[in-house]
Amino acid sequence: MRGLFVYPELSGRGHAALALLLVALLSVPLWATSYISTVLTIVFYLALVGQSWNLMLGFAGLLSIGHALFVGVGAYTAGYLYARFGLPPLIGVVPAVALAMVAGMVVGYLGFRFSIGGVYFALLTIAFAELVRILADHATFLGGTQGLFLPVSEGDRDGVNLITLRGHPNMFYYLAMGLAFLALLGSRHLLRSKLGFYWRAIRDDQEAAQALGINVFRYKMYAVMVSAGMAGIAGVFYAFYQNSLFPDSMFSIERSIEVTLGPIVGGAGTLFGPILGAFILTPMGEGITAIIDLLRSSGIIDPALRLNGLKLFIWGLMVVLIVLFKPTGLWPWLAAKLGLVARENR
């Protein structure tokens, strides 16, 4: 399936579009409602996690369906250190990322050392995520099912404090945007480094890569560790943005599937796929909710009607349609249509 993974460079027009988009996004808090910037903050967050997931699948060919594990470990570590010892997240991010990478190493070591491949590796990732979810349910020092709450004091929302991650929602907006952008640049850099070439060699033909002298085990481990570390950073952001963490909402299967949806819809194995996917799926979900609310308030739909699930229903249907009709994801198609990428040069 080599054709599914393409990394063409942006064309001149593509760079211009990217610059325009960045300027537009930078100015959003100046003119948009707080609702829009909140939705966009979530979009950036999902783009960041999606980029991390994409690193494993799109670059190294490792399917993770337990990515919530790494996000959750990062979130809980930094959150716990702050809630219990008052350690600011700027420092707490170090152990958080380290622990997320350790989690990645454990999954990776067990998976690769015992050569658990393909579907089995994917199931191993989800098994670990579920195991940790159940353990976190019982970890009283993390609050268990009652949840872990990060202290927030009056006036925290007014200032800007990047050390304790306390401040105005706009601070989180710019932080999430910065992180997502850094993830994009970092991934691009990795892709063009020796590491990136090794990863793709392993992804395309593991045996051939091994025959050429690439230490397959080591480079797969690097892929999981880098990906888990990135997810850990996203987790720290999430912890301090939400201020409350629950095992079921952090580690659940739904969360792990949500992580994979964006990149796959946008185009797994492309640099902009995870970003495009996040930009499509989150606003789509919000849009469906808004339309349902509108139809309700205008009386077209009986307001008393129970509609839990309608949004998810439409959302799931859209994803089914995308897989059936645009299986390479939307980015390669869109980019070619709009001339955003230079002609294939790999």
Place this chain on the structure above:
Amino acid sequence: MDFWTLTNAVTTGLLTGLVYGLSALGLSVIFGVIRIVNFAHGEIMVVGMFFALVMFRWLGIDPLVSVPLAGGVLFLFGFALQKFIIARVAYLPDHMQFLLLAAIGIVIVSALLLVFGPDPQGAQISYAFDSYAIGELIVDKSRLYAAAAALVVGALLLGFFRYTLTGKSIRACADNLEGARVVGLNVEVLYALTFGIGAACLGAAGSILLLLTEAHPYLAPGYTLLAFIIVIVGGLGSMAGALVGGILIGVSEAVAAIVLEPSLKAAFSFGLLILVLLLRPQGLLGAPVR
């Protein structure tokens, strides 16, 4: 913990495990032949539960009588799903197939949510609280019936694959796809049949499960994972392995629930899964991975 407590737990686990095993059989058949991991497994099974629930509420039909009905309806569903949707993505890599089935699962759960709402609903069968006592061993009547029904359906399935021509043809597809084509088997139809049979298994298991627990849409992901664990422990693609794995997980969960905390029993299964993946990735009864 005394002898009878343990015996009771093991018996309960054994009987529940047979139902789990039947459900896992549905996953195993599909993976063994079509090589696709059915991520909408639990969702299809919960459809079976709601089918039996509706039959019970509207027509007063016992969930056990619903077993062949639910099996039939879900057979058609599975057949159509494979023929018209899944067959179209056979050329795509694993992760796209995973996403497609996960998305189909989301659609099914949310449809159930729309129709039935989020609250658990059970069938109040007349023999719900009856039980048999042998010494201090107490066996719920409903659980015994459930296990017996699961065993019958499982045996029918094994018989089908062993003795009928269609069953043998399906196994031929699993063993050697190209060979199957060469001798002129209609692989597309056989695949659709296989998915139908797998889904029918889930319909049957879902109906039976309604004797043991209440139905609600959010049960689905948990059942999907449970079936994965069972099938991997028993051996992906091995039919006997699915039943054995079901019993093993059923018993170990029941024992873990009294030895440890009840809510920790699932952690025990995941621990077992990780152990099996590491020590014997082909599963207890599976053939070595090629």
